[in-house]
Amino acid sequence: MKPFRRAAGTGAEPGLATGIRIALTVLSTALGVVLGALAILSLRVAREVVTPARRKADTRIVDLDIAAQTITLARTPDTELPGRYGLFTTGTESYVKLGSVLSQDATTVKRKLLTQVGAQSRLSPDAAFSGWYYDHxxxxxxxxxxxxxxxxxxxxxxxxxxxxxxxxxxxxxxxxxxxxxxxxxxxxxxxxxxxxxxxxxxxxxxxxxxxxxxxxxxxxxxxxxxxxxxxxxxxxxxxxxxxxxxxxxxxxxxxxxxxxxxxxxxxxxxxxxxxxxxxxxxxxxxxxxxxxxxxxxxxxxxxxxxxxxxxxxxxxxxxxxxxxxxxxxxxxxxxxxxxxxxxxxxxxxxxxxxxxxxxxxxxxxxxxxxxxxxxxxxxxxxxxxxxxxxxxxxxxxxxxx
Structure with missing residues (x-):
């Protein structure tokens, strides 16, 4: 009896070739998706760099003591700095001046208000800490x-x-x-x-x-x-x-x-x-x-x-x-x-x-x-x-x- 010989181009080999083609198609599609996502994200970043920025809140007002004329802010590397600063706010005041740090703990900083804030004042929690001090x-x-x-x-x-x-x-x-x-x-x-x-x-x-x-x-x-x-x-x-x-x-x-x-x-x-x-x-x-x-x-x-x-x-x-x-x-x-x-x-x-x-x-x-x-x-x-x-x-x- 003659030994069995697999015919060229038949049997498992076509299946293997088909599998490779499918794998390559999947990989190329996935690569295209990844590259497309990178391109979209990169363009978003590029546009952000050259788009005129708008002021964003970078701290929160935790407490406002009208009687003592103090304000307590969430602690950040900026809000804990000694010296005089400004704070952009929303509510009845758009901007207030801040004096020295009076006290602080792990999460908050209490500062003296240098802008007189009245008893009827209401400030939203979100605020932006600023080095401007003078705004006019x-x-x-x-x-x-x-x-x-x-x-x-x-x-x-x-x-x-x-x-x-x-x-x-x-x-x-x-x-x-x-x-x-x-x-x-x-x-x-x-x-x-x-x-x-x-x-x-x-x-x-x-x-x-x-x-x-x-x-x-x-x-x-x-x-x-x-x-x-x-x-x-x-x-x-x-x-x-x-x-x-x-x-x-x-x-x-x-x-x-x-x-x-x-x-x-x-x-x-x-x-x-x-x-x-x-x-x-x-x-x-x-x-x-x-x-x-x-x-x-x-x-x-x-x-x-x-x-x-x-x-x-x-x-x-x-x-x-x-x-x-x-x-x-x-x-x-x-x-x-x-x-x-x-x-x-x-x-x-x-x-x-x-x-x-x-x-x-x-x-x-x-x-x-x-x-x-x-x-x-x-x-x-x-x-x-x-x-x-x-x-x-x-x-x-x-x-x-």
Missing amino acids: PEQLHLPYTAELIGSSVGPCPAWLFPAGDGDTWVIQVHGRGTTRAECLRAIPVFHALGITSLVVSYRNDGEAPRSRTGTYGLGSTEWRDVDAAIGYARRHGARRVILMGWSMGGAISLQVALGSAHRDLISGIVLESPVVDWRIVLDYQASQMHIPGTVAGLAMGALQSPWATPLTRTGGAIPFDSLDVVARAAELRHPILILHSDDDGFVPSDASHRLAEARPDLVELDSFDVARHTKLWNYDQERWSAAITSWLRRHELAPQG
Whole structure:
């Protein structure tokens, strides 16, 4: 008898081939679903980065003692800070000023109210802790006027606080998701030195006109509105200009210093908790939000790719290389003072340290330890003010008088 031989291409082999094809189809479908989900999530993250932020509640009001004029908040790394702050609320009050910490435990912090709250006041529990302190220019008790700065997107509102002989101006640039009121804390320091202050707005910040896309350029577009403010200062008698930028306002100010047609008028730059390299900031924030590195990387890739602009709705690629001022440190020509806290919690101080190391001839870094993001004035007003005053005088930027 002849031994049984399996015919070629028959029996189990067709079944195996069919199984492999099915498995490959399932795997490719699953891979497509995963990649599609990653792409959708990455685009959502990218859009979040460039969409003008709205203030979000970050603490809760646990108790309001009208008789004692105290307020108890949920404890966070911000609400437990010593110093003077503000609190955005809803109810009968939209904003109240907070004084020193009176007591605290594992979950709450009791602070003194510096805004008188009446017996009929009612505040909703959700609130946002703020370093603003001053929320209207009248609270400084200094003369000022409301101005409009013409820019390519339209007239941008500004506040002008005249001081001294009008030769030296400081232009204050606020950060992401805030308005120019953020900068009011700095006005008295410059005013006391005889320096005129121009507190500006810029496209898409909720006060200045909206651009066509309505999105942030992370400094790559907004700097032109600040450059227009320098032109305004020049036309109104300024012979030298100091830029002061807060958080993303720091990124904007640095772009002005690198690209302005008025660079000859700029004499110095003061940066408070600045963004010096967006990649470091976005990587850090992604890790804090537990966003996978792959998603964060794809989001940044989309933001800097011209082909993705219809999807990210930016109207143009975000030039992260140009916004990396550590890499462009050799191009800097103006003295810079950086005030940054190493526990910032939002914009890491790493790039500030690297910029100081790259240009020790121009950059001076005064690093704090426990002041968080853009709250250095609130935490230690005396040290903050002295650092700016001393730096201005050493660089002969304060008018003599």
